Amino acid sequence: MSNASSAPQHSTALPNGWEMVVGLEVHVELDTKTKLFSASPNRFGDEPNTNIDPVTLGLPGALPVLNKHAVELAIRLGLALNCTVQPSTFHRKNYFYQDMPKAYQISQYDQPINIDGFMMLPGDVRIGIERAHLEEDTGKSTHIGGTSGRIHGSDYSLVDFNRAGVPLVEIVSRPDIRNSDQARQYVAELRSILLAVGASDAKMEEGSMRCDVNVSVRKPGEPFGTRCEIKNVNSIRAVGKAIDYEARRQIDVLESGGTIRQETRHWDDSEGRTHTLRTKEDADDYRYFLEPDLVLLDPDQAWIESIRASLPMLPAARRAQLATLTGANKESESVYVIVERGQDEYVSAVAQAGGDAARALVYVQQAFAEEGSTPKVAASDIATLTQMERDAKITATQAKTILSEMVANGGGDPVAIAAVKGFEALDTSAVEAMVDAAIAQQADAWSKFCAGEEKAMGALVGAIMKASQGKADGKVVTAILQARRTQ
């Protein structure tokens, strides 16, 4: 999946010198086989209430037993986010809701497993990570009847406990984000890191990655304003839109003499606006206290170090490596896209096979969107293709045609394909004749071109390419035209 992470959708500046202050709370479901505190499967999409057991249902007498794999994945993520891994505790967060079987959620409170990390965004922007802590997910309610799909006004509700007890890590950023671009980049980068370390499948559309956004506004240098928390922000695009909407809403309130109430708001993606969900006064008192059914989680230092040693190269380092190899900017879209698809090793293999890395980057970005991290086409064949183009044996257009055919057939020898298609770059003397013919036929365009009107070259090139049936190399044609003009 290619997401909007790197597509430049710059948010417009806020009016009258206002600045937004944004922090993100991202919940991700860990990719474990079983739940955080029981042996039921952690699997999305199964028949409702099939992945349950006494612990999941909060039956009397059932006790939680911590899943070691979940702890390992949480540590992997923490280390990837440059966090300190510390001895940690679990608390109970008490509140009544029908999809919360024990009427409390087991979560980490004042002693989380990962603290004090950071993530780098393009332009050397450093976003602090306050904590990344373990907790259990709730069940899922479906409200039947009524109009809103919410519990209020519904006829009855159905609860599916398959998700209850699924391990989550909540990653809490510091309020270091200053515009919606950074927020989107943060979520996209977090997603890439989650995938890279294998902590989560991070599918926002399936809810295995969910964002809550805290937004406030201020004039630069002033203290933080009152913040609102926005829930139900379910795509990277929505993160950007919700933040921009909410910042402007707050500025409108403040500029018309109002004050911002601290509250939780709901993002309505179809309406493109936020609504009040509950104010601070209605907030539950969660009565946190230390979970007496669990003990201190104190991971062995040697285990932490072995996890650290097993971490793969992270997306930022891979982008830097790919940029160095290909000569591209490490913050360019092609570099982001290739690393996100996991095709950077493939590009590297093309280069190792003697191919042109820069051309390989372009080919792979254009033609391998559906191929995943291990494309079927042999890297050596792509290397050959880049060599053919570099050596002007074929044109860029011909190379693209050959590439399409190789991808469609799951591989193939580019030399053979070129031969079958009759592709061969015309030699320079043949092209020169065609150039001269074009200058004669398109006298008007030629005189404009000579007068310095660069656009006029297009008509000349078009005529030459037509005459050559596409076999002339565009770069050669341009060079000859330039040469003729200065003669």
Add this chain to the structure above:
Amino acid sequence: MTQPFATVVDIARDIASGNTSAVEVLEHHLARINEREHDIHAFNLVTTEQARATAQQVDADIKAGKKLGPLAGVPIALKDNMCTRGIETTCSSKILEGWKPPYDATVVTRLQQAGAVMVGKTNLDEFAMGSSTENSAFGPTKNPLDTTRVPGGSSGGSAAAVAAGFAAASLGSDTGGSIRQPASLCGLVGVKPTYGLVSRQGIVAFASSLDQVGPFTHTVADAALMMEVIGGHDPLDSTSLPQPMPSLTSVLGQGVTGLRIGRLADMPDGCEPEVLARMDAAYAALQAAGATIVDISLPSLSYCLTAYYLVAPAEASSNLARYDGVRYGMRVETADLHSMYGATRAAGFGAEVKRRIMLGTYALSAGYFDAYYGKALKVRRLIANDFAAAYEKCDVILTPTSPTVAFPLGDKTSDPLTMYLCDIFTIPTNLAGHAAMSVPFGTGAHNMPVGVQVLAPALGEPTMFRVAAELERAS
């Protein structure tokens, strides 16, 4: 002291040797249940059919020459807050009436593996909250030694079942004295093991950081055997200690020569003089047997009751929040979710449970947490420090188990605070996570039994049982 009924050790030996059969032993106990249960009300449920099937299986196993467990054929009763698969488990609460757990508690599994025959589920103060078993939604249990008096609580049904000869032993749970106090009031041995020595998996939680399961028996040797069966690490309970279960049956004859017995220098007020007299006799007996008596002090003792009545209700308010009518147990149907919660809990819980839920909710609330729950946790640390200092001077501490002998039914029900004072000597052990047991040591007022409490540090059970065995010999 001669035993009115056969002991666990005797029954197990006689069945194994063929002197009697498991079915015969069971029928003796069922006959006594038929005779007196209507008067005592020890049980919420007598599992006659299952018990007969198990006893027949034991006899068949003997006939087939199979290897027998240490409790093969021994009739045992379980407090009705222990999950038994397919068998109603109510906690003596209307809110759980009719609920049949889909699984067995670990202690139940271990008893079954040892060959025990479960005769029934015993009455308790609702959700184990009380000291007289008068808070049961299904009516009080009476003391078999004097049916005008309480058996103690909250495990009053388990104590009464053994005292009345309905079962050779039983299991109770002890959060602030709920095994030791009824053991004392019914003339039995009752053990509160070190926190984490016995699995809590499948025990309906009252206050998770304090709850421990332990046995009621007629003798110290029976208690040691029961402990060896139910104790030891359980991977299903994260607070279960990793250490192997120490041998207790092997230490009972070791005597107390050279042991240092701690005596409270400042005995709290409120003890009956006959109880204090029995304490003096206990010290004298141990001294005569070769132990030394040393005076110790527990300066934080006076804060323990208050701390307990913050910690235990706080945890209970959270543990009991799951009884919401959504998934199991009682539900009062109303128009919407929140009124259903309220109506279900209003109808399902009794007064004492509601009182403690409110107390605990308040203690954990924003703005009150530090002043109440936070302070209570500090007292837990202080009493643990007190004990640590005391155990530098002594090996075990002796106190009364209860300030009084069994009191008349209805005597304290109108004043919760007087009832709470029953637990003054038992609560510190739970707050510290240590071990303690009550051993019968003669009688006090109204010719009712007096129990002496032996306290030991965490995992101090072997020494504790040595002292208990000596007290039993001297009584």
